[in-house]
Amino acid sequence: MSTMMDKELENAAEVPDNRVTSALSEYFAKVRGGDVGALPAVLGLIVLALVFTTLRSETFPTAFNFGNLLNQGAGVIVIAMGLVFVLLLGEIDLSAGYTAGTAGAVLGVAVTTHGWPWWAGVIVCLATGAFIGLIIGLLVARMGIPSFVVTLALFLALQGVLLQIVGEGGQIALTDPTLLAVMNKNMPIWLGWVLYLVVVVVYGGLTFRRMVTRRANGLHAERTTVWAFKFASLVILLGAVVYLLSIERSVNPAVTSITGVPVVVPLLLVLLVATTLLLNRTAFGRHIYAVGGNAEAARRSGINVANIRLACFVICSTMAAIAGIVIGSRDNGITPNTGGGQTLLYAVGAAVIGGTSLFGGKGRPLDAIIGGLVVAIIANGMALLNQPAGVVYFVTGLVLLVAASVDALSRRRTASTGR
Amino acid sequence: MTMPAPEAGSTTTDQPLLSLRGVTKSFGAVEVLREVNLDVRLGRVTALVGDNGAGKSTLIKGVAGIHTFDGGDYLYEGQPVHITNPKQANALGIEVVYQDLALCDNLDIVENMFLGRELTSTGVLDDASMEKRANETLAGLSVRTVKSVRQKVASLSGGQRQTVAIARSVLWNSKLVILDEPTAALGVAQTEQVLKLVRRLADNGLAVILISHNMNDVLQVADDIAVLYLGRMATQVDAKKVTHAQVVELITTGRLSTDPPPAAAVAHEEMSASAASTTDEEAQS
Numbered sequence: 001m002s003t004m005m006d007k008e009l010e011n012a013a014e015v016p017d018n019r020v021t022s023a024l025s026e027y028f029a030k031v032r033g034g035d036v037g038a039l040p041a042v043l044g045l046i047v048l049a050l051v052f053t054t055l056r057s058e059t060f061p062t063a064f065n066f067g068n069l070l071n072q073g074a075g076v077i078v079i080a081m082g083l084v085f086v087l088l089l090g091e092i093d094l095s096a097g098y099t100a101g102t103a104g105a106v107l108g109v110a111v112t113t114h115g116w117p118w119w120a121g122v123i124v125c126l127a128t129g130a131f132i133g134l135i136i137g138l139l140v141a142r143m144g145i146p147s148f149v150v151t152l153a154l155f156l157a158l159q160g161v162l163l164q165i166v167g168e169g170g171q172i173a174l175t176d177p178t179l180l181a182v183m184n185k186n187m188p189i190w191l192g193w194v195l196y197l198v199v200v201v202v203y204g205g206l207t208f209r210r211m212v213t214r215r216a217n218g219l220h221a222e223r224t225t226v227w228a229f230k231f232a233s234l235v236i237l238l239g240a241v242v243y244l245l246s247i248e249r250s251v252n253p254a255v256t257s258i259t260g261v262p263v264v265v266p267l268l269l270v271l272l273v274a275t276t277l278l279l280n281r282t283a284f285g286r287h288i289y290a291v292g293g294n295a296e297a298a299r300r301s302g303i304n305v306a307n308i309r310l311a312c313f314v315i316c317s318t319m320a321a322i323a324g325i326v327i328g329s330r331d332n333g334i335t336p337n338t339g340g341g342q343t344l345l346y347a348v349g350a351a352v353i354g355g356t357s358l359f360g361g362k363g364r365p366l367d368a369i370i371g372g373l374v375v376a377i378i379a380n381g382m383a384l385l386n387q388p389a390g391v392v393y394f395v396t397g398l399v400l401l402v403a404a405s406v407d408a409l410s411r412r413r414t415a416s417t418g419r
Numbered sequence: 420m421t422m423p424a425p426e427a428g429s430t431t432t433d434q435p436l437l438s439l440r441g442v443t444k445s446f447g448a449v450e451v452l453r454e455v456n457l458d459v460r461l462g463r464v465t466a467l468v469g470d471n472g473a474g475k476s477t478l479i480k481g482v483a484g485i486h487t488f489d490g491g492d493y494l495y496e497g498q499p500v501h502i503t504n505p506k507q508a509n510a511l512g513i514e515v516v517y518q519d520l521a522l523c524d525n526l527d528i529v530e531n532m533f534l535g536r537e538l539t540s541t542g543v544l545d546d547a548s549m550e551k552r553a554n555e556t557l558a559g560l561s562v563r564t565v566k567s568v569r570q571k572v573a574s575l576s577g578g579q580r581q582t583v584a585i586a587r588s589v590l591w592n593s594k595l596v597i598l599d600e601p602t603a604a605l606g607v608a609q610t611e612q613v614l615k616l617v618r619r620l621a622d623n624g625l626a627v628i629l630i631s632h633n634m635n636d637v638l639q640v641a642d643d644i645a646v647l648y649l650g651r652m653a654t655q656v657d658a659k660k661v662t663h664a665q666v667v668e669l670i671t672t673g674r675l676s677t678d679p680p681p682a683a684a685v686a687h688e689e690m691s692a693s694a695a696s697t698t699d700e701e702a703q704s
Contacts, residue, residue, distance in 0.1 A: 213547070214547060217547055217551065219547055219550045219551065219554075220550065220567060220568070220569040280544075281543050281544050282539075282542065282543065282544060283537040283539055283544060286526075286530060286534070286537060286544065287534075287535075289523070289525060289526060289530075290523045290526060290530075290534055290535075292525065293523035293524055293525035293526060294521070294522065294523040294524065294525075296519075296521065297521040297522055297523050297534070298523065298534070298535070300505075300517065300521045301521070301534040301535030301536070302505070302506060302509075302535040302536070303534070303535050361523070361524070361525035362525055
């Protein structure tokens with residue numbers, strides 16, 4: 001008993017005089033052991049940004065294009081965040097794209113055709129998503145049909161539903177100013193900086209307090225240098241983003257001025273924080289990881305595996321419905337093609353590129369954002385290079401393949417080094 | 420069939436923690452357990468041995484609430500109880516450590532130890548308390564083989580995993596820990612480690628049921644040996660009073676052919692038990 005405690009105390013005492021080198025060597029040991037996390041995606045993001053900056057120095061690294069990038073990526077990112085829940089279980093939802101479209105169409109019908117207020121439309125839209133998720137969840141968790149088959153069927157069926165609602169070649173226009181603001185409006189510059197300060201102070205404060213109290217209790221705590229490094233990166237990175245978004249990015253400032261953080265950014269932030277807290281800080285979230293890691297072990301621990309599966313599909317489809325609002329807002333309406341095409345595959349790609357495992361048990365909502373930015377940057381940069389669509393698809397496919405290979409290799413590495 | 424009387428000079432209490440009296444279990448026409456008696460005492464390791472198909476797993480599953488016995492009495496702390504699901508067994512302080520471990524590789528030691536029974540405060544996971552209790556439990560079992568309780572289970576050796584699984588079972592103020600073949604997949608050094616841990620559980624005052632095929636393990640740590648033979652309790656004896664060969668014989672034939680084993684009291688019990696089983700078999704054939 002005392003030996004263990006002494007050891008803990010030693011560890012606690014060691015922490016204050018730690019050096020950056022030991023923190024780094026720990027990190028490298030972790031990466032070598034196969035736990036690469038979001039590292040490949042972050043490196044990819046940097047490399048891609050550098051490549052496109054070199055090739056298109058006059059159009060790519062501009063404030064205007066940066067704002068565009070976020071808008072292009074937002075829909076895919078939200079779907080990908082929802083997919084993380086399903087991927088964590090080792091399942092898949094191929095219908096998430098058309099769930100977004102269908103829920104968006106329901107929103108359009110409610111608000112545009114029937115003249116409902118925007119919030120009522122949003123509630124119906126989210127309920128549509130949740131309902132679709134419930135159907136998928138029941139079929140997968142209760143009937144035991146593989147999710148690949150169920151969601152492939154729904155991929156086709158929902159495509160039909162969307163077409164029926166919107167009408168062939170038709171469009172449901174979204175005109176509600178609140179809904180359009182999501183993707184077309186920016187926050188005042190000062191509000192952007194206030195948001196920045198709130199995020200930085202809250203994140204820094206909470207993580208610092210956690211580290212200190214854990215150390216005081218003799219528990220395993222993050223090193224101060226590691227914490228400082230993470231905090232500093234956040235301060236610099238987010239600061240750079242807010243700064244870039246605060247400068248004038250209109251092509252013709254005299255006609256219209258475009259400045260400030262897009263409204264969709266705080267929306268993404270809220271979704272990120274909510275899903276991350278759900279997964280990391282609640283028993284429900286822990287059970288999701290457990291089911292993804294070893295469903296039998298979870299069952300023996302008294303976890304209701306079927307209910308967890310059901311809940312994850314509902315969350316995924318509800319997130320897709322939110323994506324439906326985002327995409328509808330960007331396109332000013334819903335067409336039979338909303339959420340179709342490459343949307344779903346880009347979203348799966350985003351989650352996997354960000355570091356979420358297709359084998360289940362490993363992934364974070366943050367992966368969806370990092371991976372989503374990689375996907376968006378490829379599409380954006382290739383378009384600026386005037387590459388034909390074929391080449392863009394091809395390159396995106398290659399990147400996805402690389403990401404999946406990294407995932408598989410890191411799993412093998414984990415198995416062989418036992419880390 | 421009578422049970423062996425507690426031996427004189429034994430330090431354990433007279434009343435068994437768990438006492439099964441004439442329990443039966445059938446799956447369809449197959450009678451898996453026939454009138455089985457079993458006594459498990461606090462502070463003692465009771466080894467449950469028997470050949471494949473003797474009914475060890477069924478007996479354990481009945482105790483743990485995974486199956487329900489068809490008949491017979493299930494006495495716990497002297498009181499008759501009726502257990503129909505694992506949660507009820509857990510509530511009584513009965514924990515099972517399964518052979519195929521049932522740990523999640525992608526979670527760390529603390530997360531695995533509290534899986535399904537996480538501590539929360541106002542709906543949020545209380546990680547600090549869980550880590551503290553995990554540390555205390557491991558320290559209480561004198562476990563020094565794991566470096567950090569924040570390691571992922573994937574990074575642990577077989578022995579360390581078994582240690583985590585066992586530590587998890589004692590986390591809940593449990594009184595009876597059932598270990599299903601804890602050393603089956605382990606090397607020599609790790610087997611030694613785990614057996615020491617099993618011994619420590621009993622020395623800490625818990626009742627332990629150890630299922631094993633390895634007679635060396637059984638004779639090394641067990642205080643009592645219960646031998647199942649074709650769904651019947653062939654005998655339950657003090658481990659010090661039987662030899663390796665005798666246990667093997669009991670497992671394979673359900674009785675002892677050789678003349679009186681060391682202690683007269685035990686011999687009497689065994690003879691009557693094997694006599695009973697012999698007549699039963701003869702009646703059937």
